[in-house]
Amino acid sequence: MSITKQQIIDGFRALQLRITTQLEAEDGLGHFREDAWERPGGGGGFSRIMEAGAVVEKGGVNFSAVHGHLPENITKALRVDNAEFLATGVSIVIHPNSPMVPIIHMNVRYFEMENGTWWFGGGIDLTPHYVIADDAQFFHAALKATCDKTDPAFYSKFKLWADDYFYIKHRKETRGIGGIFFDRLNEESGHTKHQLWDFVLAVGDTFAPTYRALMARHKEEKFTDIQRQWQLLRRGRYVEFNLVYDKGTKFGLDTDGRIESILMSLPTLASWVYDHKVEPNSEEEKTLSLLRKGVNWVD
Amino acid sequence: MSITKQQIIDGFRALQLRITTQLEAEDGLGHFREDAWERPGGGGGFSRIMEAGAVVEKGGVNFSAVHGHLPENITKALRVDNAEFLATGVSIVIHPNSPMVPIIHMNVRYFEMENGTWWFGGGIDLTPHYVIADDAQFFHAALKATCDKTDPAFYSKFKLWADDYFYIKHRKETRGIGGIFFDRLNEESGHTKHQLWDFVLAVGDTFAPTYRALMARHKEEKFTDIQRQWQLLRRGRYVEFNLVYDKGTKFGLDTDGRIESILMSLPTLASWVYDHKVEPNSEEEKTLSLLRKGVNWVD
Numbered sequence: 001m002s003i004t005k006q007q008i009i010d011g012f013r014a015l016q017l018r019i020t021t022q023l024e025a026e027d028g029l030g031h032f033r034e035d036a037w038e039r040p041g042g043g044g045g046f047s048r049i050m051e052a053g054a055v056v057e058k059g060g061v062n063f064s065a066v067h068g069h070l071p072e073n074i075t076k077a078l079r080v081d082n083a084e085f086l087a088t089g090v091s092i093v094i095h096p097n098s099p100m101v102p103i104i105h106m107n108v109r110y111f112e113m114e115n116g117t118w119w120f121g122g123g124i125d126l127t128p129h130y131v132i133a134d135d136a137q138f139f140h141a142a143l144k145a146t147c148d149k150t151d152p153a154f155y156s157k158f159k160l161w162a163d164d165y166f167y168i169k170h171r172k173e174t175r176g177i178g179g180i181f182f183d184r185l186n187e188e189s190g191h192t193k194h195q196l197w198d199f200v201l202a203v204g205d206t207f208a209p210t211y212r213a214l215m216a217r218h219k220e221e222k223f224t225d226i227q228r229q230w231q232l233l234r235r236g237r238y239v240e241f242n243l244v245y246d247k248g249t250k251f252g253l254d255t256d257g258r259i260e261s262i263l264m265s266l267p268t269l270a271s272w273v274y275d276h277k278v279e280p281n282s283e284e285e286k287t288l289s290l291l292r293k294g295v296n297w298v299d
Numbered sequence: 300m301s302i303t304k305q306q307i308i309d310g311f312r313a314l315q316l317r318i319t320t321q322l323e324a325e326d327g328l329g330h331f332r333e334d335a336w337e338r339p340g341g342g343g344g345f346s347r348i349m350e351a352g353a354v355v356e357k358g359g360v361n362f363s364a365v366h367g368h369l370p371e372n373i374t375k376a377l378r379v380d381n382a383e384f385l386a387t388g389v390s391i392v393i394h395p396n397s398p399m400v401p402i403i404h405m406n407v408r409y410f411e412m413e414n415g416t417w418w419f420g421g422g423i424d425l426t427p428h429y430v431i432a433d434d435a436q437f438f439h440a441a442l443k444a445t446c447d448k449t450d451p452a453f454y455s456k457f458k459l460w461a462d463d464y465f466y467i468k469h470r471k472e473t474r475g476i477g478g479i480f481f482d483r484l485n486e487e488s489g490h491t492k493h494q495l496w497d498f499v500l501a502v503g504d505t506f507a508p509t510y511r512a513l514m515a516r517h518k519e520e521k522f523t524d525i526q527r528q529w530q531l532l533r534r535g536r537y538v539e540f541n542l543v544y545d546k547g548t549k550f551g552l553d554t555d556g557r558i559e560s561i562l563m564s565l566p567t568l569a570s571w572v573y574d575h576k577v578e579p580n581s582e583e584e585k586t587l588s589l590l591r592k593g594v595n596w597v598d
Contacts, residue, residue, distance in 0.1 A: 051572070170552045170561075243538070267571060
């Protein structure tokens with residue numbers, strides 16, 4: 001029997017709660033507050049936000065299930081008819097206090113149209129303020145292990161997709177060290193809807209243990225004012241990506257989504273310095289040299 | 300005799316220098332550094348940036364004159380043929396240190412195509428962190444006086460246009476108290492090219508004395524940490540407008556413009572707090588209530 005719409009919605013909501021429980025445990029101080037919201041056009045969501053945690057400066061773990069009719073600019077972009085749609089999923093961005101702990105983003109989502117068209121999408125990508133090879137290998141290996149359980153072709157395909165998607169074109173930089181990204185995943189992949197749902201949930205459940213491990217590795221490390229300043233500049237780039245390129249943000253703004261939930265991805269503080277240059281042979285320069293497409297972290 | 304392309308280019312460059320001289324005089328401490336740059340596709344510019352002044356935290360006064368062939372996405376958006384173009388102008392954004400001094404933006408520009416199509420565009424708009432009626436009246440009166448010298452219909456038309464243009468749709472807020480905005484201004488306006496050039500230069504020369512007066516009024520005022528925090532939140536909104544809606548920023552990113560010059564509009568520090576609420580009956584609440592279209596400041 002195929003998975004139902006309601007099972008997917010309930011599954012995403014339960015995933016959200018598993019993740020926030022684990023993040024609170026690792027943070028040790030901060031708690032997620034939950035705001036329920038309704039979308040005027042149909043549906044709504046629960047936003048769970050932590051601010052001023054021990055590790056997390058600002059983090060959002062959002063669940064939403066919205067439905068209704070799409071505005072014309074969206075139906076054109078998605079190449080779909082203007083029928084009733086359902087979009088549901090979990091979206092996460094975590095900005096840590098410390099520049100030694102990476103920023104992380106995760107999204108898993110399901111979309112369906114009245115006419116029966118459906119697909120899953122999602123991904124996880126990591127944005128370290130300082131790229132550390134051990135962390136990058138650990139992170140990509142965890143994503144590969146999750147992908148391989150469903151399809152041995154997924155990781156290399158979705159890793160390439162993430163490199164292309166999380167790219168700040170005007171800076172000629174990737175947002176971070178990438179991860180996986182996939183969209184419009186349906187039966188054409190050779191997998192049933194049930195198998196793909198299991199895959200998407202597995203991606204969702206890869207998030208918390210993987211990020212907890214990275215938090216645990218680095219949360220006690222000391223850092224300097226220079227490193228904090230670098231973190232604020234990297235967050236500036238994160239803001240540029242999210243406001244200029246991110247399709248989820250654009251979809252949210254165009255469909256009259258809840259602004260505070262969509263823009264929870266923006267950090268408490270970010271900085272822009274005119275024509276900032278890194279010191280030669282510094283850790284900052286090394287990081288910049290690794291913010292490019294096509295780095296193979298798993299072999 | 301009509302004005303030539305070269306006279307316009309030279310006129311904008313001279314305007315840039317008049318403005319930076321006046322801003323340095325009012326700041327009293329900061330100096331503009333100048334970076335010359337070339338555009339791979341043709342032309343270039345001079346960016347003049349001040350950081351860490353006495354009044355100006357970060358300010359850019361950019362001159363550019365770029366030419367070449369437009370990418371297809373731009374020719375479509377502008378509804379023009381893919382002929383050789385020239386775009387030249389002066390663009391300014393000033394972020395002051397103090398929340399008591401407003402942010403200001405000015406742009407004056409000239410665009411022409413190989414086939415003879417040409418137009419002027421531009422505007423000045425003010426973004427006070429705290430809206431003060433006296434300042435808003437003074438600012439709009441100065442713009443109206445400049446407009447009235449060329450055409451008594453200009454101010455009310457261009458004021459309305461600014462209200463519509465400088466609007467953060469997803470926040471349902473204007474960016475500030477508006478000002479004037481105009482585009483595609485050519486002979487169809489009933490004025491000659493020479494008259495319009497004089498008007499555009501007059502707009503450019505309205506900038507410095509008007510902003511100097513506002514700097515002088517407020518630069519010595521004390522402010523609290525709460526007011527500084529509010530400034531960083533308002534700057535967050537400024538970043539949202541510039542990265543999501545501003546056509547000049549989009550044109551620059553899409554035409555492979557110089558990134559550091561385009562994004563000089565972004566502040567040294569900006570902040571986003573989840574679901575921030577202002578205190579009832581506070582100055583912050585009063586400011587929010589005035590960030591809307593259709594406020595008449597001159598009568």
